[in-house]
Amino acid sequence: MPLTIFETPPVSGSERSSKLPLSTASGVANVLIFYSSVIDGQLWCPDCRFVESIIKTTFENSADRQGIIVYVGDQATWRNPNNTYRKGWKISSVPTLIRLNAEGKEESRLVDSEITLKRLTAFLN
Numbered sequence: 001m002p003l004t005i006f007e008t009p010p011v012s013g014s015e016r017s018s019k020l021p022l023s024t025a026s027g028v029a030n031v032l033i034f035y036s037s038v039i040d041g042q043l044w045c046p047d048c049r050f051v052e053s054i055i056k057t058t059f060e061n062s063a064d065r066q067g068i069i070v071y072v073g074d075q076a077t078w079r080n081p082n083n084t085y086r087k088g089w090k091i092s093s094v095p096t097l098i099r100l101n102a103e104g105k106e107e108s109r110l111v112d113s114e115i116t117l118k119r120l121t122a123f124l125n
Contacts, residue, residue, distance in 0.1 A: 006076050031059075031067040031124070034085055034096040037074050044075055053095075053113045065124045067097075083113060086123045 003075050033055060036045035045051045059067050072078050072085045072094055085091040089098065097110045097120070 030100050031065055032098045032100065033069045034072055034091050034094050035069055036078065036094050037071040039074055045094050047112055051095050053121060054115065054117050058117070058124065062124050066087050097123065
């Protein structure tokens with residue numbers, strides 16, 4: 001399934017963002033993909049750039065998983081301890097993938113160096 005991009009304005013606070021669109025035109029998203037924001041045409045985080053093609057290819061070949069890309073902000077916004085995704089989703093590193101169950105609750109997550117083709121494939125199945 002293709003990935004859906006959800007770009008949020010920089011925000012702060014401890015509330016979990018209820019604005020993430022888990023329902024999309026092609027179904028309900030069951031994986032959230034937290035990336036750094038795009039700055040000057042590319043993700044500012046080198047680890048995000050490294051896994052971007054692995055994630056994109058894996059989702060294109062997955063018939064039953066749909067992911068939503070969530071950009072956490074520029075470097076200054078991301079480093080702020082009150083970043084919405086740090087607080088609400090307990091994201092401490094990007095990239096982070098969170099698999100959701102049918103009720104939209106977190107089932108599991110892959111963080112940063114854990115995101116390999118082998119582990120991502122197992123994570124999605």
